[in-house]
Amino acid sequence: MDQVHITEVVLRDGLQDEQLTVPTHEKLRLARGLVDAGVRSLEVGSFVSKRRVPRMADTDEVVAALAGTPATIHALVFTERGAELAVAAGARSVRLVVSASDGHSTANAGVPTEEALARLASCVLVLSAAGVAVEASVATAFVCPFDGDTPVSRVVSVVRRLQSMGIGLVHLADTIGAATPGRLRRTVSAVRSACGVELGLHLHNTYGAAAANVWEALGLGIRRFDAALGGIGGCPFAPGASGNIATDDLVHLLHREGIATGIDVAKLAALRDEVAIAVGHRLGSALAAVPAVPAALA
Template sequence: MTVRGLPMTVPAPGLPERVRIHEVGARDGLQNEQATVPTEVKAEFVRRLAGAGLTTIEATSFVHPRWVPQLADAEQLFPLVADLPVELPVLVPNERGLDRALALGARRVAVFASATESFAKANLNRTVDEALAMFAPVVERAKADGVHVRGYLSMCFGDPWEGAVPVPQVVRVCRALLDMGCDELSLGDTIGVATPGHVVALLAALDEERIPVGALGVHFHDTYGQALANTLAALQHGVTTVDASAGGLGGCPFAKSATGNLATEDLVWMLHGLGIDTGVDLGRLVATSAWMAGRLGRPSPSRTVRALAHKADEDLKEQ
């Protein structure tokens, strides 16, 4: 399927040939919705994302329903999408969450740490080191079972309570997560305050710590319109995994200043214009986000979805 108005492809030097998009719309994108999204709609969302060519789709989170009520249906949702030929990571906050995920056959899990004490307290009611100690047996057990483990690290650039976060502080927690056994790390700009120079400084410090760039992904929020600029800076540094949310859905229920994630469509538009392969069919992805926006009862915040809405409407009629 083609899209009218595809960007002109003009490759730039020093960029990767391919980027793996870690799609978080079905989990991070929906977790902050006030109205409960039916399980069947979530499952259809994941299926449509897979149909658009996304190969890593974060499906849900096995947290206690009191923490994130929107994801209380994890046990019901996961079996509805488990047959898809894509990777379906799930979040697990502790060993109980890991037990629930493994019982359903999950083979990719993620733990979620914080670079700051304030957010660790707000999100997990623990200090940074107490949270790491809680995750250690989760990671150990998952790795013993041959399960891939991702470590999310929130507040890598700024914290709503503490302000700017010192780079060495972030590096320390990154090192702890990798030493614990995490296969990859996602560097989160949870409140969207990062700028390209800050991104480069953090990645350079991780280089000095000999943390391989191949183990890193980036997760930017677009609060100040910097998500694509920050992503490009990370790509120029060698990062090839980028988190994004279809339609720009999402925020963080534990950080009220966190607005939407980088929209997957906006990311794909930029990457395809740079000649970087993603495997994603932009037309089908736009149609999927337009469909979900209709289910949520409001327009998609993605600029690319809005720009191509006329084409998305035509695609929806074909589905």
């Protein structure tokens, strides 16, 4: 049976743009519930400005509290200062983030892409010296809300720079959910031809194409996907960004196609209800709208 690796990002991407602040103890309870459901990779926060992204202000506490959890615990880093904070919190795995487009990079990181890449090189030195595992995510790898379609050559150039820093796993992010299967295929194929890195995908479902993009990606051999329980999430610095592909929908689809994830859909459903209570609104996944999934389809 085929196997797909899912990184659950509800605690970071899912919560960072919500109106309500979820208490640290509730985040930890959800994290442990997700691990119990079979999730083996969790993105739990970001070491960024507490003023700009207040929902992530407790990332150091969350990372420290989850030490020893039987899952890989990731946090995002943009700057050398963030890398130092990650090391101080005891992070063992970090995902560096850079935008392929200057417009989003300036809005998200405060500097154009080239300068952001230079910052990441410094981050790698700090993290590697501390023995922290490093991977990367390329935001706006397909479409930018400020600059429009991202040229494939631009994405290739950014991934090459990340590879030159010694990063072997890169996630291409559809930050505003505007990618199509054809654009995804062209970008992934070009990066694969030019770079020797493993690729994953971070997909949003703004225009309802996330499942189609997953199917296209599977055909291209990609086996790593980010997803957020209930389909919540969005980028505070990307106008028009909407929720991530929902973990519950993604796992259900993969299991129906005979593709293993190691994740228990029934346990996800119970946790999804807890997330809805925590954020104070209904969630956007398709399964959240189904009263009960028939046993034959579970």
